[in-house]
Amino acid sequence: MTSHTERVIVLVDMDCFYCQVEEKLNPELIGKPIAVVQYNAWRGGGIIAVNYPARDRGVTRHMRGNEAKEKCPEIELVRVPNVRGKADLTKYREAGKRVAEVLRTFTPLLQRASVDEAYLDITEAVNSKISSMTDKLSLDLLPNTHVVGCETRHFVHNVYNSYSEDCNLKLAIGGVIVEEIRAAVYDKTGYRCSAGIAHNKILAKLACGLHKPNKQTILPQDGVPELYQNLPLKKIRSLGGKFGNSLSTELNITNMGELGRFSEQELIRKYDEKTASWLYNIARGIDNEPVEVRLVSKSIGCCKKFPGRTALKTMADVNHWLSELSTEIAERLEQDQEENNRRAKQLVISFAQEIDRKDVHGSKTSTLNSYEATRIATDAYEVLRKLTQRPDGCFKLKFLGLSAGKFEECKKGAVHLVKRNKI
Ligand code: TTP
Ligand code: CA
Ligand code: CA
Numbered sequence: 001m002t003s004h005t006e007r008v009i010v011l012v013d014m015d016c017f018y019c020q021v022e023e024k025l026n027p028e029l030i031g032k033p034i035a036v037v038q039y040n041a042w043r044g045g046g047i048i049a050v051n052y053p054a055r056d057r058g059v060t061r062h063m064r065g066n067e068a069k070e071k072c073p074e075i076e077l078v079r080v081p082n083v084r085g086k087a088d089l090t091k092y093r094e095a096g097k098r099v100a101e102v103l104r105t106f107t108p109l110l111q112r113a114s115v116d117e118a119y120l121d122i123t124e125a126v127n128s129k130i131s132s133m134t135d136k137l138s139l140d141l142l143p144n145t146h147v148v149g150c151e152t153r154h155f156v157h158n159v160y161n162s163y164s165e166d167c168n169l170k171l172a173i174g175g176v177i178v179e180e181i182r183a184a185v186y187d188k189t190g191y192r193c194s195a196g197i198a199h200n201k202i203l204a205k206l207a208c209g210l211h212k213p214n215k216q217t218i219l220p221q222d223g224v225p226e227l228y229q230n231l232p233l234k235k236i237r238s239l240g241g242k243f244g245n246s247l248s249t250e251l252n253i254t255n256m257g258e259l260g261r262f263s264e265q266e267l268i269r270k271y272d273e274k275t276a277s278w279l280y281n282i283a284r285g286i287d288n289e290p291v292e293v294r295l296v297s298k299s300i301g302c303c304k305k306f307p308g309r310t311a312l313k314t315m316a317d318v319n320h321w322l323s324e325l326s327t328e329i330a331e332r333l334e335q336d337q338e339e340n341n342r343r344a345k346q347l348v349i350s351f352a353q354e355i356d357r358k359d360v361h362g363s364k365t366s367t368l369n370s371y372e373a374t375r376i377a378t379d380a381y382e383v384l385r386k387l388t389q390r391p392d393g394c395f396k397l398k399f400l401g402l403s404a405g406k407f408e409e410c411k412k413g414a415v416h417l418v419k420r421n422k423i
Helices: 017-025 052-056 065-071 090-104 123-132 152-158 165-189 201-208 221-228 242-251 264-270 273-282 315-340 373-387
Strands: 009-014 034-037 047-050 076-079 110-114 117-121 145-147 193-198 216-218 300-305 342-355 358-367 397-409
Touching: 009 090, 009 165, 009 201, 017 034, 017 047, 017 090, 034 052, 034 065, 047 065, 065 076, 090 110, 090 117, 090 165, 117 201, 123 165, 145 152, 145 165, 152 165, 165 193, 165 216, 193 201, 201 216, 264 273, 300 315, 300 342, 315 342, 315 373, 315 397, 342 373, 358 373, 358 397, 373 397
Parallel strands: 034 076, 145 216, 193 216
Antiparallel strands: 009 117, 009 193, 034 047, 110 117, 300 397, 342 358, 342 397
């Protein structure tokens, strides 16, 4: 067995997460087609989550509420609560935390990757299960498991007599453990999830999306070439954005199979060595990035868009919205300090303004000295006042964001200074 197939990595992603949170809070919604919409009232609001019954009726995330109603008149649109003029995501964040706590009982090697997903390195649990197994693996232990490239029963049968025995056995046992993990998540929280099981993070993430909802997918290394053949580059995490687009243009390719035709030398001619080697490996389904232990986010932020006519044009408006955003971020930072005994040392202020009909983005990083909302707002106001000034004195601000990061652990005894603002 080679080193890139030694680990068993899992990505757990909750199914239509915000919808499930709403269904749990209001069980009358269960079984009905529902979508969660953002507070903005234009054309019925922007949809941010769609449950599976609604997806079956053709409703997608990119529709407005009104469009969804046209497609599926019986759909229930649930609004995200609005606090201080913007979406309040607290209940979804809390639900995500509860899921992470359940996952954490299976391995300390847990990396939360977003509000509703996490990577787990379960190599150790797999190895100890294999060494204590007395009977052969039974197909009954993988009732909700798919395998890329073959039927699950063939996969299970082959793990004992194929050339790739060791690593595929690990994945199959990983599958058994993930069945248990997903059952525990459902049992403890009432939420359903899907999962991908592979030898690395990139493949686990890719696999997770192949069979949803409430299913799990094993992606063995020998299933990669077939899967990659027609797989668009953007399906790979980190090739979804600008980098993936430029790769596509520069190499004149659209899918992963085509990327595999480039030698490492050819890639080095176009990219720096690190990127070239990463691309060369990922085109072969190899990725060595470890699961970083991360239970809490690296940053805490909030933002607000001001599209079209809602653009901010006076410093008084800017002041108002900065005060709203600062109040939210200050509350969340204080709560974070209580929960995680850490303090953010840095604040990034971001904005977008329209200049000559183009959106121009800007940001400024500053030191965060206080968690007091008014201090944060005043500092951010000064930054914006300087950076958005136009020669004619007019401006059009279309986006404002505050993000706190660079956390440092609090020294002992400092915690009692924090105000309790909840419970
Ligand atoms: P996703 O995991 O992307 O989607 P989902 O959980 O709704 O559906 P799936 O079953 O396909 O995984 O996002 C998780 C939650 O994050 C989602 O329920 C709502 C929120 N979200 C937004 O608020 N805005 C967005 O643009 C996206 C993609 C998600
Ligand atoms: Ca999800
Ligand atoms: Ca997700």
